[in-house]
Amino acid sequence: MDIKIIKCAPDKMKKKPSDESKLGFGKIFTDHMFTVNYEEGRGWHDPVIGPYNPIVLDPTSMNLHYGQQIFEGLKAYRGKDGGIYLFRPEENIRRMNASAVRLCMATIDPELFMDAMKKLVLLEQDWIPRGAGTSLYIRPTMIATESALGVHPSNRYLFFIIVGPVGAYYPEGFSPTKIYVSEEYVRAVRGGVGNCKNAGNYAASLYASEKAKAMGYTQVLWLDAIERKYVEEVGTSNAFFVIGDELLTPPLSGSILPGITRDSIIRLARSWGVKVTERAPSMDEIISGIADGSVREAFASGTAAIVSPIGQIYYQGREHFINGGKTGKLTERLYNEILQIQYGEKPDPFGWRMKISG
Numbered sequence: 001m002d003i004k005i006i007k008c009a010p011d012k013m014k015k016k017p018s019d020e021s022k023l024g025f026g027k028i029f030t031d032h033m034f035t036v037n038y039e040e041g042r043g044w045h046d047p048v049i050g051p052y053n054p055i056v057l058d059p060t061s062m063n064l065h066y067g068q069q070i071f072e073g074l075k076a077y078r079g080k081d082g083g084i085y086l087f088r089p090e091e092n093i094r095r096m097n098a099s100a101v102r103l104c105m106a107t108i109d110p111e112l113f114m115d116a117m118k119k120l121v122l123l124e125q126d127w128i129p130r131g132a133g134t135s136l137y138i139r140p141t142m143i144a145t146e147s148a149l150g151v152h153p154s155n156r157y158l159f160f161i162i163v164g165p166v167g168a169y170y171p172e173g174f175s176p177t178k179i180y181v182s183e184e185y186v187r188a189v190r191g192g193v194g195n196c197k198n199a200g201n202y203a204a205s206l207y208a209s210e211k212a213k214a215m216g217y218t219q220v221l222w223l224d225a226i227e228r229k230y231v232e233e234v235g236t237s238n239a240f241f242v243i244g245d246e247l248l249t250p251p252l253s254g255s256i257l258p259g260i261t262r263d264s265i266i267r268l269a270r271s272w273g274v275k276v277t278e279r280a281p282s283m284d285e286i287i288s289g290i291a292d293g294s295v296r297e298a299f300a301s302g303t304a305a306i307v308s309p310i311g312q313i314y315y316q317g318r319e320h321f322i323n324g325g326k327t328g329k330l331t332e333r334l335y336n337e338i339l340q341i342q343y344g345e346k347p348d349p350f351g352w353r354m355k356i357s358g
């Protein structure tokens with residue numbers, strides 16, 4: 001399918017941000033967006049890259065009522081060599097379609113998805129910031145657009161991609177986070193949609209996150225919904241612990257989002273000879289391990305920060321410090337290695353990088 005390109009009028013183009021240290025995350029978007037519509041019986045049709053514009057929806061548009069909404073998140077990186085890189089984008093496409101299947105939404109042709117993403121990034125390449133750790137965030141999204149009330153799968157969908165420059169996650173070096181273990185509220189239960197990037201999961205997480213923030217914590221550590229005993233995720237990131245000489249992360253049991261960073265960390269660590277085990281540690285194991293020193297490092301993983309070291313855990317009224325509240329060695333090594341692969345500064349033994357220009 002050919003993507004039609006309608007350029008934004010020059011006088012409507014936005015002013016590009018001049019100070020890369022103030023980009024932050026998710027506040028600035030570029031001049032263009034990709035859209036394609038789906039209709040039952042007709043399939044996906046009329047793919048367009050056109051001016052970034054509001055979306056007009058009927059008040060009965062099904063996404064506004066029943067939550068058929070899925071998204072992805074990845075980044076385009078500008079290397080020192082001037083090249084523009086994506087990191088494992090085919091994995092995001094695969095995961096988006098897995099989310100679509102689970103939410104009874106239309107799947108999208110992976111080739112069209114990839115083509116749209118590349119063309120949009122290349123059209124907006126002047127927006128890709130140059131500073132260390134900065135990037136162009138890519139947000140593919142799909143929403144149900146049938147105008148009707150009544151719970152059933154929509155017969156129409158809109159798929160769109162927007163992109164925007166984002167700042168470095170650690171402009172002043174690592175700052176280990178303080179994590180609050182939520183015992184009262186859960187994020188997702190096995191058999192539900194916790195393994196999909198579905199909007200409802202994030203709405204469901206807000207109450208506990210706000211509570212954690214009010215108490216001075218950055219993120220919530222989610223426990224399994226059934227026994228409320230085993231570690232699942234940290235905020236919107238996957239959880240990792242270094243216990244003894246082992247790197248531990250909860251298995252993809254169905255309630256955990258299969259992070260692409262998570263998978264990259266597992267493979268990278270294994271290639272270094274680190275023993276990686278997919279097993280969910282219990283909070284008892286974590287707390288006693290912190291006390292006896294066997295829990296040596298903890299971090300969260302995701303596209304936004306790559307790794308986010310955990311320095312402190314609040315559980316059952318007490319504060320527990322991991323590695324003296326400092327970033328661990330393996331955590332830092334994983335961060336540096338993935339960052340350098342993403343920016344084209346290191347060999348790419350796994351073929352994760354996709355150079356789209358330069």
Ligand SMILES: *Cc1c(COP(=O)(O)O)cnc(C)c1O
Pocket residue numbers: 073197233235236237238257258259260261262301302303304
């Ligand atoms: C997106 C996300 C992650 C991380 O996935 P990446 O592919 O590594 O960015 C982890 N947990 C949740 C709940 C997420 O939404």
